[in-house]
Amino acid sequence: MEVRLNYTDIQGNILAHSVEFGFFKARYLFFSINKVDNGRAFVRQLLPLITSAAVWLSEENTRATAVTTNVAFTYNGLKQLGLPVLSLQSFPDEFIVGMRGRRTILGDDGRSDPECWDKVWHEDIHVFVSIEAREDQALEQRYAQILAMAAEIGEIHLLDGHRTAVDGVTLPYQQASVLYEKGIPTAKEHFGYSDGISNPFFEGMPDDLGNVMGGGKKVRYGDPEQPSTWAPLQTGEFILGYQDEAQEYPVAPTPPLLAKNGSFMAYSKFHEYVGRFNAYLDTCGAVFPGGKEALAAKFVGRWRNGAPLTSFPNEADANAIALKRQLALAAINTAKTTDELVNARAAFKEINKKFTAFDYSKDIEGSRCPVGAHTRRANPRGSLEFGQDKAFNTPSALDDRRRMIRRGLPYGIAPDPASNNGDHGTIVMSICASIKRQFEFVFQQWLNYGNDFKLANDKDPILGNHDELNGVPQGRMVVQGDQDTAPYFLSQIPRFIETRGGDYFFIPSLTALNSIGEGIVDPT
Amino acid sequence: MPNLSGNAYGLTVLCPLVAESGLVSPSIETRKVLQALPDTQDSFDGRCNSPMAAVPNTYLARFFLLEDAFFQGYPNQYDQLRSSYLVFVAEVHAGSEAALTDYLKTMYAAIPDDIHRIWQYCIDFDQVTSADAFEKYIRRCQVNTTFYFNGSTDAPxxxxxxxxxxxxxxxxxxxxxxxxxxxxxxxxxxxxxxxxxxxxxxxxxxxxxxxxxxxxxxx
Structure with a gap:
């Protein structure tokens, strides 16, 4: 059934990724609150600045927005804001414990251990504020405005301690931005992959903000470019207060008005070891059939230009479709009239289908996209039936409850491709109704383990927390072959990613924000 | 017999809010209005405490927003309301339907500004410009119930x-x-x-x- 969403009540970062609207810069702030009354005053004053999802529904409103602001709270933050005990106790355990306490489940050990995280993550973080803008100036203005607000209220502290590329120098905010190539913004992260291509599509989401093909759930086999083989996911997988894939309301805090139209978010700062990654690609790519780029594609399941390996096993085809997509995207950015814009968007959507509307039903064995490739692990697209039709109610029954909305941007720059120093990576914000069932499960079972994919204890090649034994990295990956090609075994994969911070946040609706700010949350 | 218990009238009214348009949320705006109504003795400002206190023969009144119907879980049908509703429930001294008509007209005469502020985001409420129109509007949105408040008699x-x-x-x-x-x-x-x-x-x-x-x- 069609779900009616109150877009004006849902925070904008849940429904859309602002970078797709040209918001290329971001700044993430973390505050601690000393006194309840001051904290509430801060929330009340932030409220008029909060960007609701309604902003992304019309060209006019999107254009009129120069800067976005969104807010979320840790458990300690909600406590500090004086939420009643009954409400506090009703939050899910993993949210109460926080990311640091769940490090074993997430695999944050060794250099990823919370003890090694940026200094700011050793503070008592209460409030998260994100600012996103098209231009630096708007970003700076909003930042100054919020700081002035906090200073005037008093007892609200912006927390310092975000590591930078310079040893010992920290910033009081996390800066993030798309990466530029010759001054042109790209969708790439530091390893050179086009990132953030696929996001879930759920009931109530306007068609303009996503695509059911690839974004939805796989309901039957057949051509993945036919909409009838997909259906939107249930809203309750991403937004509290709506039916989820179990046909229930998601577990949510009480009272319902506090939860409805809200969600949870796991914020992660992932440093990328560019030097290690390039060295591995160079060394193994030199002998890998197809070469370095093919190896990079096998790691992730997409070519670095974003084309999915399962549909485009050939590099030349992948490059051709990626170029078409790039030109279609450029046409959107250079459109002068509304007609041009509408046409350019439609043309892009058609080409982008090739990047999102696919599944692995013709590639069950993984001869094109390895079963253990990063994107296939994170979103198996119905392939966990392993070709046994009707093993479950629908092909994707095992992955419909593990989907997440992905937000965030790269941070820092990696000027030396051979260096492992500095501070650059990706801020990943995973938004979902259940941090435990979605975010934690995916990290524990699918990225840092391989059993569900019949891959024993192999980990995700890129995100896996590969161990080291006597100085030798222990990461392994099987690149499946086909009838004519033997499988290829990659070994000694080092950790390419290191967690440098993060926590769990609750993203309230605008109604709930008002209740929190006014101190009128009433769970009785 | 719904609505009436002696001379006590249990009035239940569900007024649909207009749909969201652009960045304005009728729900959030209506909540703001309700939240701003004086609700404690401290806010006594010379006029009566709640605007409804200025409406003669109101035993008890309550406003709230109904955003959606609750879903009881599978295998029940998941259903959503087509709009949010401003719910107005009141128990008043009115021993007949005719008396309720008088009550509603008196209510409009007593607090027209408050009424327009509270109902401003309700569908078609901008067409309510008189006590008669208000009474007709409320009647259209009325739901017959036997919801009474305890704690009062049916005396004036x-x-x-x-x-x-x-x-x-x-x-x-x-x-x-x-x-x-x-x-x-x-x-x-x-x-x-x-x-x-x-x-x-x-x-x-x-x-x-x-x-x-x-x-x-x-x-």
């Missing part, structure tokens, strides 16, 4: 307020005159009766909507 409000006032004053009298000789007690009681005027419902008595002694209506 003034009588109920007077009774509450008398009960409070009389208990004070009892506490402060224990152990008096019958003659002294009688004298004191006569003075008490003279002061509280049991048969005068106008004064002294409680003001509608509030129960603090500060706001007792004196003669």
């Amino acid at each position: 409000l003034a009588e109920q307020l007077k009774s509450l006032y008398l009960k409070q004053e009389f208990s004070r009298f009892v506490y402060s005159h224990q152990g008096l000789k019958p003659e002294a007690l009688l004298t004191a009681y006569r003075a008490f009766a003279e002061r509280v005027k049991p048969f005068d419902v106008q004064a002294p008595t409680w003001k509608p909507g509030i129960s603090s002694e500060k706001h007792i209506v004196t003669a």
Whole structure:
């Protein structure tokens, strides 16, 4: 059934990724609150600045927005804001414990251990504020405005301690931005992959903000470019207060008005070891059939230009479709009239289908996209039936409850491709109704383990927390072959990613924000 | 028989809010209006506490927003309301449908500005420009129920307020005159009766909507 969403009540970062609207810069702030009354005053004053999802529904409103602001709270933050005990106790355990306490489940050990995280993550973080803008100036203005607000209220502290590329120098905010190539913004992260291509599509989401093909759930086999083989996911997988894939309301805090139209978010700062990654690609790519780029594609399941390996096993085809997509995207950015814009968007959507509307039903064995490739692990697209039709109610029954909305941007720059120093990576914000069932499960079972994919204890090649034994990295990956090609075994994969911070946040609706700010949350 | 219990009328009204348009949320805006209504004795500002206190014969009134229907879980049908609703429930002294008509018209006459502020995001409410139109609007949105509030009788409000006032004053009298000789007690009681005027419902008595002694209506 069609779900009616109150877009004006849902925070904008849940429904859309602002970078797709040209918001290329971001700044993430973390505050601690000393006194309840001051904290509430801060929330009340932030409220008029909060960007609701309604902003992304019309060209006019999107254009009129120069800067976005969104807010979320840790458990300690909600406590500090004086939420009643009954409400506090009703939050899910993993949210109460926080990311640091769940490090074993997430695999944050060794250099990823919370003890090694940026200094700011050793503070008592209460409030998260994100600012996103098209231009630096708007970003700076909003930042100054919020700081002035906090200073005037008093007892609200912006927390310092975000590591930078310079040893010992920290910033009081996390800066993030798309990466530029010759001054042109790209969708790439530091390893050179086009990132953030696929996001879930759920009931109530306007068609303009996503695509059911690839974004939805796989309901039957057949051509993945036919909409009838997909259906939107249930809203309750991403937004509290709506039916989820179990046909229930998601577990949510009480009272319902506090939860409805809200969600949870796991914020992660992932440093990328560019030097290690390039060295591995160079060394193994030199002998890998197809070469370095093919190896990079096998790691992730997409070519670095974003084309999915399962549909485009050939590099030349992948490059051709990626170029078409790039030109279609450029046409959107250079459109002068509304007609041009509408046409350019439609043309892009058609080409982008090739990047999102696919599944692995013709590639069950993984001869094109390895079963253990990063994107296939994170979103198996119905392939966990392993070709046994009707093993479950629908092909994707095992992955419909593990989907997440992905937000965030790269941070820092990696000027030396051979260096492992500095501070650059990706801020990943995973938004979902259940941090435990979605975010934690995916990290524990699918990225840092391989059993569900019949891959024993192999980990995700890129995100896996590969161990080291006597100085030798222990990461392994099987690149499946086909009838004519033997499988290829990659070994000694080092950790390419290191967690440098993060926590769990609750993203309230605008109604709930008002209740929190006014101190009128009433769970009785 | 729905709605009526003696002279008490249980009024239940669900007024649909207009759909969201652009960045304005009718729900959030309506909540702001409701939240700003005075709800404590401290906010007493010369006029009655709640605007509904200025509407004669209102025993109790409540406004809230109904955003959606609750889903009880599989295998029930998941269903959503087509819009959010402003819910207005009141128990009033009106012993018939005709009396309720009068009540609603009187309500509009008493607090037109408050009514327009509270109902401003309801569908078609901008067409309500008179007491008659208000009464018709409310009737269109009325749901027949047997929802009554406990704790009040079906006597006119003034009588109920007077009774509450008398009960409070009389208990004070009892506490402060224990152990008096019958003659002294009688004298004191006569003075008490003279002061509280049991048969005068106008004064002294409680003001509608509030129960603090500060706001007792004196003669």
